Amino acid sequence: MSMSLDGFIAGPNEGPGNGLGDGGDRPHEWVFRGAEPDGPHAANPEGVNREVFDEVMSTGAVVAGRGTFEPAGGWSGDHHDGVPIFVLSRREPVGELDRWPRVTYLSDVTAAMTRAKEAAGGGNVLVHGAAVAQLALAAGVLDELELHVVPVLFGQGRRLFEGLDPEQIELERTRVLEGEGGVTHMHYRVRR
Secondary structure: OEEEOOOEEEOOOOEOOEOOOOOOOHHHHHHHOOOOOOOOOOOOOOHHHHHHHHHHOOOOEEEEEHHHHOOOHHHHHOOOOOOOEEEEOOOOOOHHHHOOOOEEEEOOHHHHHHHHHHHHOOOOEEEEOHHHHHHHHHHOOOOEEEEEEEOOOOOOOEEOOOOOOOOOOOEEEEEEEEOHHHOEEEEEEEOO
16 A cells, blocks of 8 residues: 555545545655656556565455455556456446456455455455455455555555554564655565
């Protein structure tokens, strides 16, 4: 998850047509710096940022919440390299979103994570969206966190860890990398 220093993954006023909210693209600039947003090489980081991006894109499956999946246009049914996408939703899909062969809608986070881990065949699973990450963490099915912290303060918007239960969740830091453009890449293992 890319986020501001004060913990926001989206800016204020997020919604249809403004999926990441006002200024919400800023935490993702480490991936897109210097690239044309709709060009053939839209994601073109360099150096440490490239290494981290390549790791993220080598995952074997994706789990996303509907609130992330739909505003992203469902990534046209293919997030990267044809990996399966599991969408957490309590409602049935509508329109074209239910016709992509790599996309499966599920209503239970444990089932979604289990299916994604099986599909990944021992590889990592990429989790998109604050709600899904929080649910997976609470259900004990999220093993690791990778945070890409960008030196900007939003002050408002959608926080990654807003509304967690009051229990303390212990993490073990396994890696910290300083990326280009001021981003800090931090990797944590969830202690159980």
